[in-house]
Amino acid sequence: MLYINNLTKNYGKFTAVDNLSLHVPEGDLFGFVGPNGAGKTTTIRIVCGLLKASGGTVQIGDTKAAVGSKEMKRMIGYVPDFFGVYDNLKVKEYMDMYGSMYGMLSSDIAKLTDDLLELVNLTDKKEFYVDTLSRGMKQRLCVARALLHNPKLLILDEPNSGLDPRARVEMKELLKNLHSMGKTIVISSHILSELSEMCDSIGIMNKGKLITAGRIENIMQQAAGGKKIHVRVASEMEPVVRMMKEEAGVVVDSVRENELIITHSGTEEAVCELIGRMIQNKVLLTGFYQEEGNLESLFMQLTGGKN
Amino acid sequence: MKIRLNPIVRKDLQVAARSMKLSWGVFLYDLVLVLTFLLAMAIIQSEVGSVYSRDNIYSYLVYLFPVLAIVQIGIVALIVPIITSSSISGEKERQTFDIMLTTCLSPLRIVWGKVLSGVLRILFYVVAGMPILAISFVVGGMSWANLFYYLVALTLFAIFSGSIGVMCSAMSRRSITAVIRSFVVYFVIYGLTFLPSLIRMIYGMDAGESFLFYLFNPGVFFEEFFMQIMTGQSLFDGNNISSSDVGFFTGLLSNGTLWMFISGACIILMTVVFLLVAAWMINPMHSYAGRKRRKKKKGTE
Ligand SMILES: Nc1ncnc2c1ncn2[C@@H]1O[C@H](COP(=O)(O)OP(=O)(O)OP(=O)(O)O)[C@@H](O)[C@H]1O
Ligand SMILES: [Mg+2]
Numbered sequence: 001m002l003y004i005n006n007l008t009k010n011y012g013k014f015t016a017v018d019n020l021s022l023h024v025p026e027g028d029l030f031g032f033v034g035p036n037g038a039g040k041t042t043t044i045r046i047v048c049g050l051l052k053a054s055g056g057t058v059q060i061g062d063t064k065a066a067v068g069s070k071e072m073k074r075m076i077g078y079v080p081d082f083f084g085v086y087d088n089l090k091v092k093e094y095m096d097m098y099g100s101m102y103g104m105l106s107s108d109i110a111k112l113t114d115d116l117l118e119l120v121n122l123t124d125k126k127e128f129y130v131d132t133l134s135r136g137m138k139q140r141l142c143v144a145r146a147l148l149h150n151p152k153l154l155i156l157d158e159p160n161s162g163l164d165p166r167a168r169v170e171m172k173e174l175l176k177n178l179h180s181m182g183k184t185i186v187i188s189s190h191i192l193s194e195l196s197e198m199c200d201s202i203g204i205m206n207k208g209k210l211i212t213a214g215r216i217e218n219i220m221q222q223a224a225g226g227k228k229i230h231v232r233v234a235s236e237m238e239p240v241v242r243m244m245k246e247e248a249g250v251v252v253d254s255v256r257e258n259e260l261i262i263t264h265s266g267t268e269e270a271v272c273e274l275i276g277r278m279i280q281n282k283v284l285l286t287g288f289y290q291e292e293g294n295l296e297s298l299f300m301q302l303t304g305g306k307n
Numbered sequence: 308m309k310i311r312l313n314p315i316v317r318k319d320l321q322v323a324a325r326s327m328k329l330s331w332g333v334f335l336y337d338l339v340l341v342l343t344f345l346l347a348m349a350i351i352q353s354e355v356g357s358v359y360s361r362d363n364i365y366s367y368l369v370y371l372f373p374v375l376a377i378v379q380i381g382i383v384a385l386i387v388p389i390i391t392s393s394s395i396s397g398e399k400e401r402q403t404f405d406i407m408l409t410t411c412l413s414p415l416r417i418v419w420g421k422v423l424s425g426v427l428r429i430l431f432y433v434v435a436g437m438p439i440l441a442i443s444f445v446v447g448g449m450s451w452a453n454l455f456y457y458l459v460a461l462t463l464f465a466i467f468s469g470s471i472g473v474m475c476s477a478m479s480r481r482s483i484t485a486v487i488r489s490f491v492v493y494f495v496i497y498g499l500t501f502l503p504s505l506i507r508m509i510y511g512m513d514a515g516e517s518f519l520f521y522l523f524n525p526g527v528f529f530e531e532f533f534m535q536i537m538t539g540q541s542l543f544d545g546n547n548i549s550s551s552d553v554g555f556f557t558g559l560l561s562n563g564t565l566w567m568f569i570s571g572a573c574i575i576l577m578t579v580v581f582l583l584v585a586a587w588m589i590n591p592m593h594s595y596a597g598r599k600r601r602k603k604k605k606g607t608e
Contacts, residue, residue: 048409049408049409067592068591070411073410083405088321088326089322097318
């Protein structure tokens with residue numbers, strides 16, 4: 001659906017986006033993650049035709065439309081990270097204005113506005129002035145606005161910034177809803193765990209480079225690379241520690257009174273065999289569990305390591 | 308069939324109509340016109356009273372029209388750049404401009420929409436002031452055609468001023484900077500076009516072709532316009548300048564009507580250039596727009 005090839009953006013000598021290549025499949029909810037200054041906004045602005053790339057191409061679907069062309073703009077709905085609204089303009093007029101900017105007829109816009117406002121849960125605000133809406137409402141209104149011309153691709157730049165927890169949940173529900181309707185959605189965020197529950201695939205970016213991208217399950221597995229395992233025993237600790245140290249591919253991370261944390265870099269079967277051997281050695285095993293692939297620590301590891 | 312108004316014009320007018328600024332604007336505008344009218348009437352009355360009875364008050368009332376019209380032009384010249392200067396920079400300040408650029412509106416239509424909404428807003432004022440102007444006009448005995456020409460010229464002039472405002476707005480991040488830049492451009496156009504002839508005069512040279520620069524000066528255009536309406540003569544007639552002094556091309560233009568047409572064309576040409584420059588500057592696909600944003604980042608960090 002969205003193909004980004006070797007995208008580069010230089011500001012003078014500074015490279016904000018460095019040879020970025022990315023593919024977002026149709027119908028995916030794609031999470032674009034990276035710390036401040038990673039180049040997410042820059043990438044998104046280039047895709048939306050608000051910034052000229054220094055190199056590389058962007059393609060949507062199989063059309064040959066150039067970035068910034070009308071054809072391309074028609075395929076994208078963009079919700080910026082920061083945006084303002086007009087004073088003295090009502091919600092329905094706001095929608096009407098943007099609709100007519102896409103050359104739509106007022107009667108069509110009015111019909112769509114009703115549907116979209118219902119979708120974003122703002123039906124009762126239709127006659128309100130946009131500048132009187134709360135931040136969360138404005139954000140949802142902006143999503144409704146971005147959907148007005150029925151774009152193939154919806155791009156949201158940090159839609160959760162500045163929202164309270166409740167508004168975040170509402171935003172997430174809205175995105176899930178849109179996702180289930182089959183829209184292709186790209187959403188950027190600083191926070192990986194925020195995306196991991198709803199995204200199909202993610203890309204992690206740092207300092208202008210794409211560090212990793214792929215299906216969320218694969219990334220999770222990558223995160224689990226060395227499995228962290230908690231071992232609880234009721235018997236003496238020392239023999240267990242000794243045994244662990246002799247095991248191949250096992251590193252003892254920490255030892256507590258009756259708990260041991262190890263990192264196991266072997267396969268699932270190797271882990272099972274380890275359990276078997278412990279029982280054979282008369283270890284009184286009371287607990288044995290593997291930590292979930294910790295995305296946040298993977299994220300820190302990936303984005304922090306190259307300082 | 309419904310006329311599709313430029314969406315920007317519709318929105319701007321809608322928003323403007325709801326703000327108190329428009330009402331106050333019309334109020335002040337009419338107030339200035341009325342005061343000018345009353346002042347002019349008072350002067351005329353005292354003149355007529357003091358002169359022997361042969362003097363007909365109507366021969367003085369004729370001058371009401373140019374006086375009021377010039378005041379009106381002056382107000383338009385001041386207000387239109389101020390309104391339009393904040394148009395694009397105002398959208399940038401309000402952070403609504405990016406979204407506008409991602410819609411299917413082309414930069415040229417955005418620019419044109421902004422000019423048009425400024426011009427229409429000033430036309431509200433002009434229409435509101437029409438009755439006062441009409442009195443001076445009827446009492447003074449002008450022809451209807453002249454009123455029509457005047458309105459056309461005024462509208463074109465408003466578009467011209469608006470295009471300067473929008474161009475400066477497109478190159479500025481802050482509205483206040485845009486206003487200042489607009490008046491600088493104004494000064495350049497109004498002042499510098501006089502410069503060549505002034506220099507020649509100071510050095511005691513013939514005017515040569517230096518009057519041709521006046522073609523680009525809307526001030527001279529209106530001067531010529533009222534000259535012709537009031538006296539039927541042209542500024543550049545043999546009566547007013549000695550034809551031996553001027554160069555060949557200027558000599559060709561000593562017909563006032565021809566002069567006005569060519570001057571009008573020059574002003575329209577400048578307007579088109581300003582609009583194209585503005586459209587070029589807000590187009591993100593040109594490097595200028597990117598440079599602007601970078602300055603902004605540095606400013607806010
Ligand atoms: N106009 C500009 N001129 C110079 N540098 C810029 C400009 N815009 C962005 N940058 C730089 O490019 C880098 C990437 O910025 P970008 O806004 O894309 O990051 P981001 O991933 O969106 O960060 P955040 O999470 O803070 O929004 C930053 O280092 C920023 O300073
Ligand atoms: Mg950003």
